[in-house]
Amino acid sequence: MAAITVDFQLCFIFVLLWLFSRFCLSAFFFKKPKELQLHNGDLPPSPPSLPVIGHLHHLVSVPSHKSFQKLSSKYGPLLYLRAFNIPIVLVSSGSMAYEVLRIHDLNFVTRDREVPIMEKSILFGSFGFVSAPYGDYWRFMKKLLVTKLLGSHSLDRTRLDRGEELKTFRAMLFDKAAKNEAVDVGKEMMKLTNNSICRMIMGRKCSEQNGEAEQVRGLVTKSLSLVRKFLIASTVGRLLKKVGISLFEKEIMEVSQRYDELLEKIIKEHEENPNKNEDKDMMDVLLEVCADDNAEFKISRNQIKALFVELFLGGTDTSAQTTQWIMAELINHPEILKRLREEIGSVVGKTRFIQETDLSNLPYLQAVVKEGLRLHPHSPILVRNATEGCKIGGSYIPQNTTMIINSYAVMRDPNSWEHPNEFQPERFMASPSKGIEEMREQLALNYIPFGSGRRGCPGSNLGYIFIGVAIGTMVQCFDWSINGDKVNMEETGDMTLSMAHPLKCTPVARTEPLASS
Numbered sequence: 001m002a003a004i005t006v007d008f009q010l011c012f013i014f015v016l017l018w019l020f021s022r023f024c025l026s027a028f029f030f031k032k033p034k035e036l037q038l039h040n041g042d043l044p045p046s047p048p049s050l051p052v053i054g055h056l057h058h059l060v061s062v063p064s065h066k067s068f069q070k071l072s073s074k075y076g077p078l079l080y081l082r083a084f085n086i087p088i089v090l091v092s093s094g095s096m097a098y099e100v101l102r103i104h105d106l107n108f109v110t111r112d113r114e115v116p117i118m119e120k121s122i123l124f125g126s127f128g129f130v131s132a133p134y135g136d137y138w139r140f141m142k143k144l145l146v147t148k149l150l151g152s153h154s155l156d157r158t159r160l161d162r163g164e165e166l167k168t169f170r171a172m173l174f175d176k177a178a179k180n181e182a183v184d185v186g187k188e189m190m191k192l193t194n195n196s197i198c199r200m201i202m203g204r205k206c207s208e209q210n211g212e213a214e215q216v217r218g219l220v221t222k223s224l225s226l227v228r229k230f231l232i233a234s235t236v237g238r239l240l241k242k243v244g245i246s247l248f249e250k251e252i253m254e255v256s257q258r259y260d261e262l263l264e265k266i267i268k269e270h271e272e273n274p275n276k277n278e279d280k281d282m283m284d285v286l287l288e289v290c291a292d293d294n295a296e297f298k299i300s301r302n303q304i305k306a307l308f309v310e311l312f313l314g315g316t317d318t319s320a321q322t323t324q325w326i327m328a329e330l331i332n333h334p335e336i337l338k339r340l341r342e343e344i345g346s347v348v349g350k351t352r353f354i355q356e357t358d359l360s361n362l363p364y365l366q367a368v369v370k371e372g373l374r375l376h377p378h379s380p381i382l383v384r385n386a387t388e389g390c391k392i393g394g395s396y397i398p399q400n401t402t403m404i405i406n407s408y409a410v411m412r413d414p415n416s417w418e419h420p421n422e423f424q425p426e427r428f429m430a431s432p433s434k435g436i437e438e439m440r441e442q443l444a445l446n447y448i449p450f451g452s453g454r455r456g457c458p459g460s461n462l463g464y465i466f467i468g469v470a471i472g473t474m475v476q477c478f479d480w481s482i483n484g485d486k487v488n489m490e491e492t493g494d495m496t497l498s499m500a501h502p503l504k505c506t507p508v509a510r511t512e513p514l515a516s517s
């Protein structure tokens, strides 16, 4: 049957129809799976539910991390929920998250047991690394990512490229200061992270000058606006697809097509001028593997393209949003900004600009970044799937249960953090009363802005670098003024956490233009 593509209003009607049909079906045929009947008494506690739909109303309320946080603070850190008869377990404390992500890591290493709904799409499709089940492909790509792009050796190798982009970022800030113009911090950070990642993965063939980095940026912004639609399509859309109706397929495939064309062009340029030298970029490496019949794993052109799209998505907005949150916190806490500036002044001095290699000598800056990530995690919800039934916190988790780990609630849990809603970077500084070991233990358990375990973020070091140098530069070189007394810290977003009122602030140059480094 030919697929029909529908718009959002129509989709809403279909969703209602689908819910109604599920209601009728469930009312007559609803049965607990055998495994659930067997372990009924061992399941985690369950909050009161509605007939038939179970806890669906909690699962669809927005923003989900907040409504889940409310639920867990009332009923406990490990909760059994169901949407109709689909089992879901909500995890909201550090110790429970530790069991899932570390102790039983292998059992929860896959995100989604279903094949992505738009299989052929480069964006959100089945060629991706992020949605890949734990298996040979995922392991092979992870090794490549760590050894060729995101591990410390590779990051050292590409430092100069990022340094160039930081210089452009700093020049833009000085220019805005000279013109007394406000900076849209999120937007400018997107430029910095996106251009840096483009240079790191596609090297010589992708730059701001020939417009490719800008095209990527436009596509990333468009893709982020499609995440929610994709999630709807992945859930209710599966059933509608069976009767030939495709939710949002046209929109997603259009963006996929544009990524495809852009990346195909860059791949062709790489193939026509293969780099035989030592300084191969990620694209060179992947194309070599793709052409090598004896490679440990045979990857396809579409898999290369999908990985790049995921790196653009995973590596740019994450750091850009976090930097915006941290800058907003610093403007609202002038005493913390002052202490940070003093640290930078004493370590970096007044004759040169801060750079990546300074970060390891700036513990207070590191603490500021960590505290920003704790309070404002870009991805407040982590999702995993139970490959097999197992015990967590003494309760039984049935096979194929979807695990929702609320990292937002874990990192604001009053049982683990003092004054959990306050911005207090000092909590991440070692002190005589709290040694490095104790802090390490607390971080392993309760601090998960990058997830954790095998499936944790492989780009965390790069994320810390992007945010650290950007915040360091903004604090070292400028004072900041805003409209009004305080930055409005209202949150928006569902699967990602953004500022409802994007930060716009005006820089006032405070240092003489320093050395030209």
Ligand code: HEM
Residues within 6 Å of the ligand: 129, 130, 131, 197, 310, 311, 314, 315, 316, 318, 319, 322, 377, 378, 379, 382, 383, 449, 450, 451, 452, 453, 454, 455, 456, 457, 458, 459, 460, 462, 463, 464, 467
């Ligand atoms: C502040 C910056 C960043 C934050 C907050 C962040 C956060 C996350 C989170 C929460 C996850 C899911 C982890 C889990 O399920 O346990 C993740 C996964 C991932 N991130 Fe990041 N990330 C950041 C930067 C980056 C960068 C710079 C890159 C690469 C350029 C990157 C690439 C990835 C990839 C490829 C995955 C999927 C890993 C897998 O499925 O095995 N991230 N990130």
